[in-house]
Amino acid sequence: MRLIFLGDVVGRTGRQIVTTHLPRLIERYAIDFAVVNGENAAGGFGITEEILQSFLDAGADVVTTGNHVWDQRDALVFIARQPRLIRPINYPPGTPGAGATMVTARNGARVFVANVMGRTFMEPLDDPVRPLEHALEMHKLGSEVDAAIVDVHAEATSEKQVFGHLLDGRVSLVAGTHTHCPTADHRVLPYGTAFITDLGMCGTYDSVIGMEKDEPMRRMVERVPGQRIGPATGPATLSGVAVDTDDRTGLANWIAPVRVGGDLDPALPTRWEED
Amino acid sequence: MRLIFLGDVVGRTGRQIVTTHLPRLIERYAIDFAVVNGENAAGGFGITEEILQSFLDAGADVVTTGNHVWDQRDALVFIARQPRLIRPINYPPGTPGAGATMVTARNGARVFVANVMGRTFMEPLDDPVRPLEHALEMHKLGSEVDAAIVDVHAEATSEKQVFGHLLDGRVSLVAGTHTHCPTADHRVLPYGTAFITDLGMCGTYDSVIGMEKDEPMRRMVERVPGQRIGPATGPATLSGVAVDTDDRTGLANWIAPVRVGGDLDPALPTRWEED
Amino acid sequence: MRLIFLGDVVGRTGRQIVTTHLPRLIERYAIDFAVVNGENAAGGFGITEEILQSFLDAGADVVTTGNHVWDQRDALVFIARQPRLIRPINYPPGTPGAGATMVTARNGARVFVANVMGRTFMEPLDDPVRPLEHALEMHKLGSEVDAAIVDVHAEATSEKQVFGHLLDGRVSLVAGTHTHCPTADHRVLPYGTAFITDLGMCGTYDSVIGMEKDEPMRRMVERVPGQRIGPATGPATLSGVAVDTDDRTGLANWIAPVRVGGDLDPALPTRWEED
Amino acid sequence: MRLIFLGDVVGRTGRQIVTTHLPRLIERYAIDFAVVNGENAAGGFGITEEILQSFLDAGADVVTTGNHVWDQRDALVFIARQPRLIRPINYPPGTPGAGATMVTARNGARVFVANVMGRTFMEPLDDPVRPLEHALEMHKLGSEVDAAIVDVHAEATSEKQVFGHLLDGRVSLVAGTHTHCPTADHRVLPYGTAFITDLGMCGTYDSVIGMEKDEPMRRMVERVPGQRIGPATGPATLSGVAVDTDDRTGLANWIAPVRVGGDLDPALPTRWEED
């Protein structure tokens, strides 16, 4: 089975690169299932229902989020009617929306997607391990589900790597998000789970994590507040990973970076063309 | 001019991959200047004088550090007699050692190397900008020095990217360290400075940031203290970047990842072979 | 009913002031129930079973803790056989010990005591609100229990004050601990719960939060590590609060500071003598 | 000499209690010099020039601030023409305003006032020790100045206590601010400096650090954003300390809490009436 997961979409340039290139990637590589992290899609802060729909229209099967999920307050309402939008599973009981979902892919496959949030250098949230374990018990890879994907939205590389190892052998892919910077450590872990510490962002990299760079530069020097900071403009890069899974076990055969456009080294899942 | 910069060396496996492969890389690609971040070389915590010497013997021209610089207390003493070992420049006045240095490379070139520490999600330190600006004023790229390299040891991707832009056009390379995870966003910034958010580590990647994974996994679940954590064993990866600079301006022609051994996708600066 | 709660006992001088004066206070004021926070009793870090016993012998009915609870590793074992020692309730399921307990006081009264840990500026832990609410539902003040005491071990004043208001009218006393500095904001909240943001410590105040001051002073200036830091010696102060509760409702009639010995303004619950 | 220092004034109720009672206190006790921390005076966030003037009119000789100093952006401008308004001394060079000042008191005495900001659990700022030492060298107590007052605006009790000891014997008073909760550890340190870990706030204590309590209570439970939070209304308490200094040495004879109005135990510097 063929999966793609794109990192945090930041602002207009990020949305454009995703809605333009995700459909092409899906078609060209016959991708079965696509996930997009949309927590910064609306001007860098949160997501609107309209933007969510544009991602679904572009081929996203599930949209994950993170600490910015409620920046657009409407999300507290529309998440209830949008089962393909999920938020971190470790918000307290009673929080609108769900932290995991099961979706039937284009190819009929059953795909489980979960979103957890880290706690190191982040706001206080509940334990991410236990609710995720609970959800995974009901969605066993290779029997109940054909693929399983976990978005670990976290700051610290250590915390994301712990999640990779904790889930190794039980899900298809553990992908970190939140730092807006793609890592080059994608690999298949010893027990068969594809892993990457961070997917990077879909947005303009000539920036500070996707936002205009002038004001953050000034603040670093002057340490007093100034202008509001908006998303950067300029050529954008789509950034994420492609994962090929075993149809029987749901585990990963390989993982490869996907980068299209903008300033970063391009990368395409050409192994799918070789098959 | 040809530069190489390797990220945080972690423990014995990290030291071995560096002392084995750095000399080969230098020879094969006729590299003029090598920098290594050694803050985790001694069992994951700090650096000893003996280990420092082994890096210099292997071809390192300068060894940088970070928040772990004093984990081996002797470093507070031997740094005074080791001008090629530097520590973050934004420690307070009177701190042993220096935060920047000027070294003559194998090819006779004058190379400036500085080390700054970020402050987001890190211990309180002084302003890194002003002392760095002060040092750079006396080491102008293209006139006083032939190359200039800055190690930004920081947690937050945003803070490292701000430094890239602040220094763009004035140094050859801004390389982030500390997260122990290589990023894939290496590029030449608009005004000619090569940049990468993090070099990654030289060490065993089947781990949690280079350390044994079992205890961090247990702690994530149980949240009570347990065993001491030591460096991971198993195949190690050398991780860093190669930068080709213009001999006249000192700015970067290109930057490319360098990864040798272990679990990550290999990468070599093959462009140097084409020339 | 007459309650006393003493803040974090730090080191030998703290233990001595408590074991000397707690029995006298209990006798002089006919106190029915005593709680002591013991997380720093053993050299500033954790508590041993022997020290626990010395507090119980001195009249403590329950000993609470906080982030230092496991500093003496044995506590992970002996807490299981010591029902009067509790740890923060929001450790994950499976953690040794309990976060709340019900104890019969000298006067036959049933007293509920709970310990929660804050999350602002502290290590990641689970939600403290829900498990506490769950425990309180089964220990209703004025019906199931005659008094209820909650130790909110937290750094931020805001977090502790939120707990005061959340619990107002449902427990006898909400007392903050952890900062080792007594606050002067003790009062009865609008719905009848006695509150203080922090009880302060029992220990030597000519210090830095109970520890020797020289090394912390040096580190503030030099920002490099040095000596280990042990508890301060010198005259110690016992610090806590006295609370008088209504026998029928279990709510507070009044709250008053208790300070004996050392450098702080002395304070005794003399209102009990007037009755 | 007679000094008074009032902690963070929060919102309208805080301003009213200060402008009403500060003049009375000054008159009744013949106070020579008054300092007020005004960082939360304007709706909880920052200070306006008009509010500053109202404090000066009420008898404040100097107004100190903290991390909220620039919340009202105008402060970046009007601080230049208001020498009696100071901001933390450890903002970087070039920041508007000053971090210390020398003012002539009603009685002709020369009084030095400085404001430093802590760095533990706070935003990154420069070293507070060195600029403060530099300023103190030029304002020696007992020779160049008759009294010296330092506002240590910091979160951690440990950091504030270190400042007390570092300055002990060299200034008249070290007073902590920022937590909005008065501490009961006021005392004269061994070398003659009056000290208190936190002055508390001037504002409504039936609140969460002076702000309306409902929304913080909801957020603690639900962990999703909601309404904006404004200052609490209801009876306010003025909170600070009175310090009596030796006219020759400038060191403290005694320190006493001052609390007027609202929910806290009242406290007045009645020792001045006995003299």
Ligand SMILES: [Fe+2]
């Ligand atoms: Fe994001």
Ligand SMILES: [Fe+2]
């Ligand atoms: Fe995020």
Ligand SMILES: [Fe+2]
């Ligand atoms: Fe490191």
Ligand SMILES: [Fe+2]
């Ligand atoms: Fe580091």
Ligand SMILES: [Fe+2]
């Ligand atoms: Fe404590």
Ligand SMILES: [Fe+2]
């Ligand atoms: Fe504590």
Ligand SMILES: [Fe+2]
């Ligand atoms: Fe404040």
Ligand SMILES: [Fe+2]
């Ligand atoms: Fe503040």
